[in-house]
Amino acid sequence: MGPVVSSVAEELDTVDFYYVDVDKSSDLAQEFGVQSIPTLVLIKDGEEVERSIGFMSEEPVKEFALS
Template sequence: MAVLTITKENFASEVLQSDKPVLLDFWASWCGPCRMVSPIVDEIAAERSDIKVGKINVDEQGELAQQFGVMSIPTLVVMKNGQIANKSVGAMPKENILALL
C-alpha cells in the first residue's frame, strides 16, 4: 500500500476511522535521522497490506505535531482504533519499527 500524506484535513478519515492499525511518521525535510527512517517506512508500507502508513510533515502540519506532543523527530506513532497504541522517538532499524506494530 502506498504511503499516505496525512494532513489535518484527512486525519479523521485516514487515521481515526481506519479499520487497520496506522503507522504515522512525523518528519521534516531538514531532519537527517528522518531521511534515514523514511525509506524504511516506505518499505514497510509496500510490504504490509494489513496496516496503513502515513507521513506527517511537522513543518506543514504543526497542529497535528502539537496534538501528539511531538518534541523531537522522527517520531513514530502507531494508532489502533483511533487511539495511540505505541510511540517511539528517534531513528531505528526496521525490526524495531515492526516491533511497534
C-alpha cells in the same frame, strides 16, 4: 527514516502508514505531542497505543507496527 518506513509499508498490507511534515502541519504535531523527529505513533481504534522516538531499522519498525 522515510526509506525504512516506506519499505516496511510495502511489506505490511494490514497497517496504514502516514507521513506528516511537522513544519507544514504544526497543529497536528502539537495535537499528538510530537517534540522530536522522527516520532512514530501507533494508533489502533482511534487511540494511541504506543510511541517510539528516534531512528529504527526495518525489523524494529515492523515489530512496532504489528504490536
